[in-house]
Amino acid sequence: MRIAWRACLVAILAVVLGASVVAQGQPRVTITYWQYYFESKVKTMDTLIAQFEAKTPGVHVVQETFPYDSYNQKVASAIPAGQGPDVVNLYYGWLPLYVGSGYLQALPAQVFPTAGIEREFVPMIKAAKFDGRYWALPTAVRTLALFYNKELFSRAGLSRPPVTWDEFRADAQKLTQRDAGGRITVEGFGIAPNGQDHQLLREILFRQWGTAAYSADNRRVTYNNPQGAAALAWYTDLVTKDKVGVIDFFPGGNGYRDAFNAGKAGMIVDGSFAIGAIQSGAKFPWGVALLPRRTAGGAPSNFGSFWVNGISRKATGPRLTAAVAFLKYLTSPDVQRTWLRQVGEIPASQALAADPKLAQDPVYGPFIASLPYAHATFFVDETAQRTIMLDAINEVVLNHKDPKAALDDAAAKEQKVLDDFWSKQAHK
Amino acid sequence: MARTLAPRGPTGLAASDRVPRRSQAGARWRSAAAYLALAAGGVVVVFPFAWMLATALKTPQQIFELKFWPSAPTLDNIRQVLLATQFPRWFANSLGVAAATTASVAFFDSLVGYTLAKLRFPGRDVIFIVILSTLMIPTEMLVIPWYIMSARLGWIDTYWGILFPGIMSAFGVFLMRQFMAGVPDELLEAARIDGLSEFGLFARIALPLVRPALAALCIFTFLGNWNAFLWPLIVIQTPEMRTLPVGIALFSGEAGSSWHLIMAASTLAVLPVLAVFALLQRQIIEGVVLTGLRS
Amino acid sequence: MAVSGPAARTRRGLSLRARRTLSAYTFLAVPLGFFLAIRIAPAAGALVISLHRWNIVGTDQPFVGLANFREVLSDRQFWQAAANTLRYAAAGIPAQLALGFAAALLLRRAVRFRGFFRTVYFVPFVTPVVAAAWVWQWMYSPNFGPLAMIAGRLGLPAPLRTPALALYAITALVVWEYLGFQVVIFLAGLEAIPQVYYEAAAVDGARGWDLFRHITVPLLNATLVFSVVYATIVYLQLFTQVLNMTFGDPGGPLGNTATIVLYVYTLGFQRFHMGQAAAATVVLFAALLGVALLQLTVLTRRVEY
Structure with missing residues (x-):
């Protein structure tokens, strides 16, 4: 009886300890993502988040969305209270205000090297460059x-x-x-x-x-x-x-x-x-x-613009690591393809945008052909x-x-x- | 303020003797003119609303056909708003928030209005000015401090968070004070001698006398919260907590506004309120006739 | 209590005053706490912000003294918005009061369909501003709108696109919207006049106009004071209607419909210069308080005997 009792206790202890070791080995991190509400974007993002979470155990992403017309105000209001997202979707034209005031973190150069970015993305994204560094990146662009x-x-x-x-x-x-x-x-x-x-x-x-x-x-x-x-x-x-x-x-x-x-x-x-x-x-x-x-x-000439995803100064420690991984994922070619298919926005990557099938599309073609000479005004x-x-x-x-x-x-x-x-x- | 005009003659005449009689024809003519003016004004006043209603029954294409009433009205927009969005939830949220706020405002504001109008005590005028002055601060300036406060107290994305800034209103205090001022002091004094407590004077004597004003205050408070946008937008995070105006704002996006849905949702949001007003307006606005000073 | 005589009355009188003060402050305790914590304290915060360079999303907020006030007061757009705001008030308040009063009197005359008409006149106030603004833009549409056609008959250009008219075109929307509010207020005020006064005066031989002048108007004074002061506050803080009527270009063509609150909103929430926005708010607050106190003093003194 006694031995059985002890064995039982030991077993319970082992399970508890083991569980806590496993939990410590993979700490669960929750990061928040904000974008404005647009049905296809919100739904696509839901599936993308599910895929990202499957690939990145231990990270949980919460998406929160707000009406488009008041989105900027919503983001701005949350900041003085230390609230708000870890990864945030912003119009590129607002970037200087957000960067200049220290709200966004520069993207870590090891993960997002400047030269690599400029090789990979369409030229207009230079409008997201500030002090020689990039502060945010788009999934898709528009002309x-x-x-x-x-x-x-x-x-x-x-x-x-x-x-x-x-x-x-x-x-x-x-x-x-x-x-x-x-x-x-x-x-x-x-x-x-x-x-x-x-x-x-x-x-x-x-x-x-x-x-x-x-x-x-x-x-x-x-x-x-x-x-x-x-x-x-x-x-x-x-x-x-x-x-x-x-x-x-x-x-x-x-x-x-x-x-x-x-x-x-x-x-x-x-x-x-x-x-x-x-x-x-x-x-x-x-x-x-x-x-x-x-x-x-x-x-020819054109005006290019885009919405970027950036990392707020709120993300630190493990949340920063998770946010960087999430951003890397959001700008990956796979996600850009999904985004084009489900939201209908032109990929931000030069290689994807150069896809001849896309360039010949009667609707998308003219927009894509304009990418090389599209200027995004630096507001x-x-x-x-x-x-x-x-x-x-x-x-x-x-x-x-x-x-x-x-x-x-x-x-x-x-x-x-x-x-x-x-x-x-x-x-x- | 009513003192110089206090009744000089006997009171308690029958209602039918109230209005001095002139020639029947003249009265009829005047009444016809009044109806005509009311009807003409009514058409002008109700026209934009009717347009909203008509638009709610149009397909996206028909909206721009510049015909007031659609040839084939459709309930598709209404159906889409009700079934494909979280409209019922937004509606319930708004209803709960507006009802709770209205109850709170009705109680506190009439109490404060009564106190400021009918009780004499040191500091009264200062307090009135201070409360009145809060009306002059635009909400736009207050949302960030409120947000910081809510973040510290854990009120973000809660019902209490949505409604706490509105549980009392300076507007209501001002309104009730003006109306409470009209309650005759003699009446209160008499009741006081009869042994009613100060709260009893307020609740049993003063409050019934200002029922029309209280009803107006309830209507305005309810509507104000029913339509409130800025603060709810800031404090709400999750879809389940959205109120009607925040939900309806989702129909406007970067690629344009879905006017057919905005109009359908606005109609659905307004009609119940209007129906309640239509049903209750006699009781609430004319409440004084039943309870008031004529007896 | 078996106390009697003059001594008792004095004691009761004294204790009555003290008791009344006590009950007054008991009644006021919670509301005062609310107004202090939820309104006054945040507003004081705005005053503090106005003395700092306070970028809404920024981290450092240095004290800059009165620099924000100097900047705002030397901004042409601020003065344009201020002048516009006064125009809205000057045009809208008399119109709202006059039309509201007329409608309320007419409604009192109507015996049949009174409830129906009352509901009709209340309709604008419940119509959501976003929806109403869109319809009004249609009505002003230079090519299709009935109001633009009427304006055209009168030899006027499209109201919303004409700098001299745009502001009044929006005023019309605001008056329309607040008519329902005003009617309900006036109806409540009229109902609160005890019938006995009319009866008494009628017995004394007073007739229509006399009754109106000597009973209705004086006894409606509290309602009038309220309406004037409150309308002033509403009109001097106009924002939502203006924003929704000219959505793509807030403040209308060349800023001709911009108001102070719209200016504050743009500066603070669109451009993030919260310090300057707070300074503009402080100026607006001071102006509003001054006007309201003046109105209260003047209006109350004139008719309250």
């Missing part, structure tokens, strides 16, 4: 292209999308329909300064009209010159002279896209992130084309810089200000924003 309504095109006697901006304007005029009172009922071009057009102006029209928007080191505004003014004038003429589009034609923040889907806009400039919405919304044949150029043989304060560009456009359209004067004003204001940012960086 802009021209969406056009094939039905309206053929009704207007147009057989193909425009190649030059001159053709674009002429086509837009043909596509525009008016009622008896002269009011536009179908826009030739769904113009939307507050949609993608302010990016169109900054990275495409300015460049093609002969001026970069900023100096190479991103410290100086350089668009306030005759070329820049000519580009702005060309754009604003679409509203004031050519009258091929109406700003705020349809209500809501994305009215231009709604107008296109409703068959009330012949063409729009939109990002690859809009593909899904247009696929499900537009009930007519439509196509995607490369953005037009200044001249048929002229240099130091995206909200302020965006408003300044919108104001420049509105000054011309609403107040009939001279485009050059409008750009001079904008440049002075934007230069101040840049100076503020860089002077604060210098203080550190």
Whole structure:
């Protein structure tokens, strides 16, 4: 009896000890991941997390998601309380604010060597580089292209999308329909300064009209010159002279896209992130084309953007290790392929994006072809810089200000924003 | 403030003698004009709401057809919101939070309003100004301190976390103080002599007299919490805790807003509230007639 | 207790005052604690933040004295937002009060369908702002909207896209929304007027307009004071409606519809300059408190006898 009792005790002890040894050998680490809510992204991420957890025993990832329109605010509010995620999904244009304030950690160079990153990823991701180091990386990237309504095109006697901006304007005029009172009922071009057009102006029209928007080191505004003014004038003429589009034609923040889907806009400039919405919304044949150029043989240009995953300063010790492993996984070719298949976003890896099958896809093709020359603006304060560009456009359209004067004003204001940012960086 | 206008003649006339009679025709004409004005104003006032309702019954394509009423109304949006999202859960969360908050506000604010209006004590005016001044701080400025506080106390992602900033409202204190001021002192004095406690004076005498105001306060508090967005957004982490406005915000994304779903969800969120108001408005707004000063 | 005579009354009187103070503070204890901990203390925190360079996501927050105030007060956008905010209040408050009062009086006249009409006038207040703002944008849509068509008949351009009109176009939405609120407040105020006063005055021979002037208006004074002060606070803190009416370009074309709270929000939560945002809030708070106290003093003194 006694011996049996003791044996039993020993056995229990052994089990308990053994279990605790096993538990210590593989400590369970929980990290939190935040992104904005988008159904296919959330679901894809759920399956990716399950796969990651299977491959990385002992690490548990919790995904939390928030409404898109208030996402930045949600992230920002959590930080002063020491709350928030270990791995966070951010718009690349917010990075300087988050990096500059010390919220993000630089990616460890052993796992993410700078040269390796630049070899592997598409060129636009340099906008995530800061102080010579990378602070976050994307799974997928996006560029802009021209969406056009094939039905309206053929009704207007147009057989193909425009190649030059001159053709674009002429086509837009043909596509525009008016009622008896002269009011536009179908826009030739769904113009939307507050949609993608302010990016169109900054990275495409300015460049093609002969001026970069900023100096190479991103410290100086350089668009306030005759070329820049000519580009702005060309754009604003679409509203004031050519009258091929109406700003705020349809209500809501994305009215231009709604107008296109409703068959009330012949063409729009939109990002690859809009593909899904247009696929499900537009009930007519439509196509995607490369953005037009200044001249048929002229240099193309595009605006690239992306959402990145970064590691917050909250992740330390084993959580940091887990976060690094998770980030490595999220940027792996496998995940990029899954992401393309399930979310429909273009892979951030050059090799994957160069896949000929993808390049020939009628919808994805034009976006992918634009990757090599897509510039991601280095925003130091995206909200302020965006408003300044919108104001420049509105000054011309609403107040009939001279485009050059409008750009001079904008440049002075934007230069101040840049100076503020860089002077604060210098203080550190 | 009512003192100079205290009744000078005998009171207690029958209700039918209340309104001075003029010519029947004139009265009828005036009443017709009033109805006409009410109806015209009503059409203008209700039009945007009706548009929302109509949009909820349209397919995504029909939304932009610029026809007010869809040729073939569909319940697909409603169905999708109810079945394919966590709408019932959001609804239940909002209902619980708004109801608890309303109960708390109704009690505390009327008590504070009564105290500030009807009890004389040192520091009264200062306290009123201090409470009133809190109305002037935009919520936007308070959410971060609240969040830090909630993080320390473990309130994040809890119901208490969602509702604690609203359990009393300066708005309600102000409203109730204004209405409590109209309660005749003579009435309270009489009851006091009859031996009612201070709390009894508040609960048994003053409160019934300001029932319309209290009802208004309940309606506003409930609605305010029903529609509250900013703080719930900040404090909620998991899908199960989302309230209606936070849930509805999920229908807006980077690639545009699903207006058909937003309108369907908004309609579903509003109709029950409106129905309750329609059913109860007579009792709550006219409550004073039953309990009040006429006796 | 078998105490009697004048002595007893004095003792009871004294103890009554003390007792009343005691019960007052008993009633106020929990609410005061709440307002101090949940409202005043965080607001004081904002005051502290306004004296620091406080980047919301940053780690170091150096004390900068009044630099944030200087920066805000020298910002053209701040003054534009301040001027806009005053315009909203100047246009919206009288409209809201007048329309709300008219609707409430009409509703009191209606005997039949009263409940129905009351519900109809309450509808705007329950309509979620996001939904309402979208519909209103449609109504203002330069090419399809009925309101834009009316504006066109009057020779006016599309309201929301015209700097001089955009602000008033949004004011109309706010007035519409708060009409239901105002009607309920006025109805509650009117109901609270004891019928005996009307009866008495009627016996004295007072008729329609006299009743209105000498009974309704003075006895509605507390409601009016409340409405004016509260509407002022609402209008000077406008934000959600403005944001939703011009979503892609918050503050409207060229900042013509921006308000102070929108300015604070953008500065603090979009651009992360929390120190400056807090400074702007402190300025707004001081202005609001000043206006509200002034209103309370003036309005209350004039009619309270």
